[in-house]
Amino acid sequence: MPRRAISRSVVIAAIVVLALILVGAFIYYGRAPPTQTPARQVKVAVLFDVGGEGDLSFNDMAALGARRAASDFGVKVDFTTPRSSADMVPLLEKLSREGGYDLLVLVGFLWTDALNKTADKFPQQKYALIDASTGIVRPNVVEILFREQEVGALIGVIAAGMARELQRESGETGPLRVGSVAGMSIPPLWRFHIGYLFGAKYFEAKTGAKVEFYWTYTGKFDDPALGYSAANTLLAQGVRVLYGLAGLTHVGMFNAVIEWNKKGGPRALAIGQDASQEWYSPRDIPVSGAKRVDVAVYTAIEMVVKGTWRGGIHVLGIAEGGVGVWDLDGVRYFAEIAVKTGHLKGVTADDVVKAVDETRKKYIKDDVWKLAKELEDMIKRGEIAFKDPRSPEEYESIVKELERGNLNAALAKGRIG
DSSP states (O other), X not given: OOHHHHHHHHHHHHHHHHHGGGGGGOTTTOOXXXXXXXXSOOEEEEEOOTTOSOSSSHHHHHHHHHHHHHHHHOOXXXXXXXXXXXXXXXXXXXXXXXXXXXXXXXXXXGGHHHHHHHGGGOTTSEEEEESOOOSOOOTTEEEEEEOHHHHHHHHXXXXXXXXXXXXXXXXXXXXXXXXXXXXXXXXHXXXXXXXXXXXXXXXXXXXXXXXXXXXXXXXXXXXXXXXXXXXXXXHHTTOOEEEXXXXXXXXXXXXXXXXXXXXXXXXXXXXXXXXOOGGGOTTTOOEEEEEOHHHHHHHHXXXXXXXXXXXXXXXXXXXXXXXXXXXXXXXXXXXXXXXXXXXXXXOOHXXXXXXXXXXXXXXXXHHHHHHHHHHHHHHHTTSOEEOOOOSHHHHHHHHHHHHTTOXXXXXXXXXXX
C-alpha cells in the first residue's frame, strides 16, 4: 500500500477521535435535553469492539451517541477497547463484578459470546448490546438491532445508478459493476449484503440495465491496508462503485478509489456507511448510508436515565429513523467537525457540501432518486419487509436467488412485480 494512503488513514483516525469530543452541542440530531438531571449521576461504560474509536463509522458513531447522552443527561461515560477478542470475557466479567456502572454498552457482534457467558452471573447489571443479538431474552439485557437490508437496498439502487453514469462518461460497455468491501461474515453484514444486492437487482429490473454484483469479505474492521488491497482488486476487475462496510478497513478502500481516480482513466466512486463520510473526499465519495448507531446507544442510556428499561430486542429501521441515506445537512455537520479539528485546511463546510451536491447531481440522476424513494416509501408503509436470515445457509440461499434476479426471495412480506 502506498505510504501516502497509509499515513492518511492513520491521521484521519486520530483526528476523528478528537473530533468526536466536540459533539456536546450536537443540535442536528439532538433531542431536547431533560429539564432535570438525575439525583444520582448515572455511570455508563461503552465497550468498543477490537477496532476501537477512529474507524470513521461504526465505533465512532457509538461514541457520538454516548457523548450526546452525557451532555443531555449529565451522565458520566467512560470508553474502553479490549486488547483482543480473547480479552472480552474477562473484561466484561471484571466490570460486572465491580458494579461501578449502571449500564455496560457493548458495541458490535463480537461481544455476543462474552455477554452470553456473563449476563446471567450478574442479574443486577444492565447491559446494552448494540447491533447484535444473543438469541436469549433477558430482563437485564437490551439488544438494539438495525434493519440493514433497508439502507442497503437504497444504496444498491443508488450505486447502480452511479455505475450507469460512470459508464456513460467513460464509454465503457458491458454490465454495470458494483461491489463492496465488507468486514466479517456476521449477521449485520448478511443483512447489508441482502439489501445491497436487492437494490442493485431492483434497479436492473426497473431499468433493464444488467448489473453485475461483487462482494468481498476482508475478515477485519481495523485494517486500512487490507481494505486498500481488496478495493484495488475489485477496481482491476472493472467494478466502478464500491460500498464501504468494514469500519476502519474501508478507509483503505476510500484511499484506493482516490488514488485510482488520480491516475486518470475510467473513474470510480466510493460510498460510505454509518457516519456521513463524504467529507473525506467529496469528489470521490458522493453519498453515505446512515446506520444510526448513535441513536441506538443514546436510546439505551436514556432507558436507564428515565427508568424505562425494557429487556429484549429493539429494532431500528427506516420508519424509526435508524437507517437511511445521509442528506446534505448531515454532510454539512460532519464536514464542520473536520474543519474545526483542522483536518480540512483551507476548506469550509460549505465547500464540502457544494462539492458533494455537484457530484451527486452529476452521477445520481433524478430517475435514480425516484427509484430509491419508491423503494423507501414501500418500506415505510410496510408494503414490503425483508427476511432476516437465521443461519449461514439461509443467508447464502437468499443471495443465490437474488443473483438470479428473484427479488422476492429476500422478502418476508409483500412482492415485487
